[in-house]
Amino acid sequence: MNKRHYDIVQWVNLQGRQTLQAVADQFSVSVQTIRSDIRLLAEKGLILRSHGEVIPFPHRENISFDQRRIRHAAGKKHIADLCVSKIADYQSIFLGSGSSVAEVASQLTPFKGLQVMTTNLHAARNLCEHPDCELTISGGRVRMRDQDVIGGDAMRFFQRYRADIGIFSVAATNKQGHLFDFTDEEVMAREALVEHCHYRILVIDSTKFDTESRCLWGKMSDYDCVITDQQPAPALLSTLTYQGVEILY
Secondary structure, three states, rough: OOHHHHHHHHHHHOOOEHHHHHHHHHOOOOHHHHHHHHHHHHHHHEEEEEEEEEEEEOOOOOOHHHHHOOHHHHHHHHHHHHHHHHHHOOOEEOHHHHHHHHHOOOOOOOOOOOOEEOOEHHHHHHOOOOOEEEEEOOOEEEEOOOEEEEEHHHHHHOOOOOEEEEEEEOOOEOOOOEEOOHHHHHHHHHHHHHHHHEEEEOOOOOOHHHOOOOOEEHHHOOOOOOEEOOOOOHHHHHHHHHOOEEEOO
């Protein structure tokens, strides 16, 4: 793999789904050249091709939190703005792992009397200066790269409480609205979160649409509200609306 191929893989992993034209513009080469590069990289299992677009390959492990935090930052901010419209003073809230959830946490300052329980150390850090928030953090083994607690420790943490609202994210969703994560440990934690809250909010940015990962768990229609930064595909939007899921974008 030459340097341009390596740089393409790194850039697509950071930026998410891109058109071939966007990749060609980024690397100052023709679309024909990029199409040849992408074909070779797809054959090696490093990225995916789909109808004139290139997509990060669904690796077993997620990219780092810092990479995810800057990837599609404007979209995550938009999602957080919409999410806080579903929150009221004096509520109890579960916060799952992930950069989108941490962004929601950073916007909870105006609310009074919150009780927040989380496995997400980034979210906890954002809430440490909150003037009126009771914050409870999960104990257990920390996943150092992402600074969160997952697996059995996180599962038992969420099982001990009940919350008014649970806010969580996932690694990917396909055209049918099935949800995916990278590891069984992440699935365990999120299953416990959604089972022990009254109102369940999925926050997911548009770079995660039309992709899949290793671990399948549930579907969008299982939840009360889905918040994203772009309108979902018409077929999926129609299905979710019919099934009574509130969609904000």
